[in-house]
Amino acid sequence: DAKTTQPPSMDCAEGRAANLPCNHSTISGNEYVYWYRQIHSQGPQYIIHGLKNNETNEMASLIITEDRKSSTLILPHATLRDTAVYYCIVREGQGGKLIFGQGTELSVKP
Amino acid sequence: DADVTQTPRNRITKTGKRIMLECSQTKGHDRMYWYRQDPGLGLRLIYYSFDVKDINKGEISDGYSVSRQAQAKFSLSLESAIPNQTALYFCATSDPLAGLSYNEQFFGPGTRLTVL
Numbered sequence: 001d002a003k004t005t006q007p008p009s010m011d012c013a014e015g016r017a018a019n020l021p022c023n024h025s026t027i028s029g030n031e032y033v034y035w036y037r038q039i040h041s042q043g044p045q046y047i048i049h050g051l052k053n054n055e056t057n058e059m060a061s062l063i064i065t066e067d068r069k070s071s072t073l074i075l076p077h078a079t080l081r082d083t084a085v086y087y088c089i090v091r092e093g094q095g096g097k098l099i100f101g102q103g104t105e106l107s108v109k110p
Numbered sequence: 111d112a113d114v115t116q117t118p119r120n121r122i123t124k125t126g127k128r129i130m131l132e133c134s135q136t137k138g139h140d141r142m143y144w145y146r147q148d149p150g151l152g153l154r155l156i157y158y159s160f161d162v163k164d165i166n167k168g169e170i171s172d173g174y175s176v177s178r179q180a181q182a183k184f185s186l187s188l189e190s191a192i193p194n195q196t197a198l199y200f201c202a203t204s205d206p207l208a209g210l211s212y213n214e215q216f217f218g219p220g221t222r223l224t225v226l
Contacts, residue, residue: 043114043200043217044153087152097168098143098215100152 003027003090009105012082018075020104022088025069031092033064035073037084038103044087047073078108113137114218116201122224123191131186131221133201142184143202143215144168144176146195153200159184160206191225198222 005023012018024033034049048055048062050071055062061074075082087103114135123129133142140161145153145168155168157176165176173195177185188195199222202215 041198041220041222043202043219044215045217046214049214097155097158098153099169100145100154102150102152 003031003099004088004101006086006088006101006104008102009107011107011109012075012078014080014108014110015077018073018078018082018106018108020073020075020086020088020106021070022073023070024088024090027068027090031090033062033068033071034089034091034098035060035062036087036089036098036100037082038087039081039084044100047086078106080108080110082106083108114201114203114216116199116218116221118221119219120222122226124226125192127191129188129191129223131199131201131223133184133186133218135182135201135203135216135218137203137205137216138181139203139205139216140181141204141206142178143204144174144184144186145200145202146170146197147200147220148197156186156199188223188225191223193225196223196225 032051035047036044038044048060050062064071085103085105087100117132143158144156147153154170156174159165159178162178175187198220200220201218204215
């Protein structure tokens with residue numbers, strides 16, 4: 001079973017920040033938080049990952065709470081092309097398998 | 111050219127038929143994976159291979175078999191297809207040498223399989 005809980009859907013206005021929450025209350029010390037997204041039946045695409053520090057790359061920012069029981073993926077300026085299903089995944093850092101939940105369907109609206 | 115390719119992209123077959131889905135990659139990755147996705151659901155792992163001599167069952171391996179012919183090729187077979195194997199199938203690769211924590215998986219475009 002997936003070890004994460006995400007809202008099934010969210011809306012965001014184009015140009016605004018999209019904040020996608022994820023709960024992972026049973027995360028263990030050696031497990032990382034990964035985010036992937038899937039645009040309409042295409043193969044999933046890696047976005048970002050982190051262990052305990054906040055992370056930022058060209059696509060997004062990842063904010064992990066101090067107790068590591070939840071995190072938020074931030075798309076700073078959402079575009080229509082960011083409409084997708086976003087998966088939050090907890091996995092071991094070394095060779096752990098990806099266990100996908102149902103994700104959050106993000107709709108970016110004009 | 112795409113780094114991870116899957117053939118065929120679409121396939122319609124009948125119950126009881128044997129079918130093979132193929133995955134090829136040019137990324138030079140040792141690790142390869144097969145997932146299936148049902149409508150409205152996330153991906154579920156069928157089989158994975160950490161190198162040519164290593165094959166492991168995933169969450170839902172019953173009714174499936176795999177073959178790792180070479181580092182670059184990983185095939186998924188349905189020996190006797192049944193309708194509830196109708197799904198979208200994805201192949202993925204990863205590189206363990208990318209670091210302890212960084213094990214991004216790269217996905218192919220998917221194969222849409224329909225079993226009548």
